[in-house]
Amino acid sequence: QQPVQSPQAVILREGEDAVINCSSSKALYSVHWYRQKHGEAPVFLMILLKGGEQKGHDKISASFNEKKQQSSLYLTASQLSYSGTYFCGTEIAGGTSYGKLTFGQGTILTVHP
């Protein structure tokens, strides 16, 4: 089942902060975050695993509420380079499909000077 992202779109000025949320109706093993710029491939930003393990970039932070099956991506002091579409991808806990990621519909982030 596809996770739900909110908001659908965000417009910021450089230096402003943003939060993108991802919610699932299923118990999750992991949540991934990717950024895709126009005409390019999605690029890995962060992964959060059940139990607290994380891996990602130093300048990007995220949280994972295992009880609520929700994750949030925090973008602080935004730069022009942050513009793009952000996708969360979820992997269901106890699933039989190894590494199967189901992606949300995406959040379009636009940063203006």
Place this chain on the structure above:
Amino acid sequence: DTAVSQTPKYLVTQMGNDKSIKCEQNLGHDTMYWYKQDSKKFLKIMFSYNNKELIINETVPNRFSPKSPDKAHLNLHINSLELGDSAVYFCASSSPGRVRELFFGEGSRLTVL
């Protein structure tokens, strides 16, 4: 060196034709995927192979046939192309273990006329 490379990057073809997309990864990963991204940017998993074994096969028409000759290569053949097959097809790979971040290829844009 490109980590995950796909060829061709662009395909334009007529309905009813057959086409193939090739993918190669030099990251030493065990698992490879095909994702389809439609015009609304929805990113959906199609297939996954782990060490040449098919492990994920989503509800995809049987006109789509993946093949993995070895763990570094994953190809996608599409028979009898339809208008609805027009999309960007992304190949991806991931390493084994708990933290399975995806590395995407640049994508292959298929246009069916």
